[in-house]
Amino acid sequence: MQADELKKIIEQGVPSAQVSVQGDGDHFEATVVSPAFEGKSMVQQHQMVYGTLGDLMRGAVHALALRTFTPEQWEKQIR
Numbered sequence: 735m736q737a738d739e740l741k742k743i744i745e746q747g748v749p750s751a752q753v754s755v756q757g758d759g760d761h762f763e764a765t766v767v768s769p770a771f772e773g774k775s776m777v778q779q780h781q782m783v784y785g786t787l788g789d790l791m792r793g794a795v796h797a798l799a800l801r802t803f804t805p806e807q808w809e810k811q812i813r
Contacts, residue, residue, distance in 0.1 A: 735760075735794040748768050769804060
């Protein structure tokens, strides 16, 4: 699994997501920004991303450090 492949999978599974993925082989770090996260807890946001990855989390992706934000949260984060 490559970072760009993982990025595409997350983008396809999380509506209107802006995704950044770093990593190599089976250890990755992803930042996901999506309006679909509005009104959801961080746990629910992470569950959305993990749900998109499905069985990849049992094999191709050994570890994923995940940061999720709504667009509003992201704007505050980068300022």
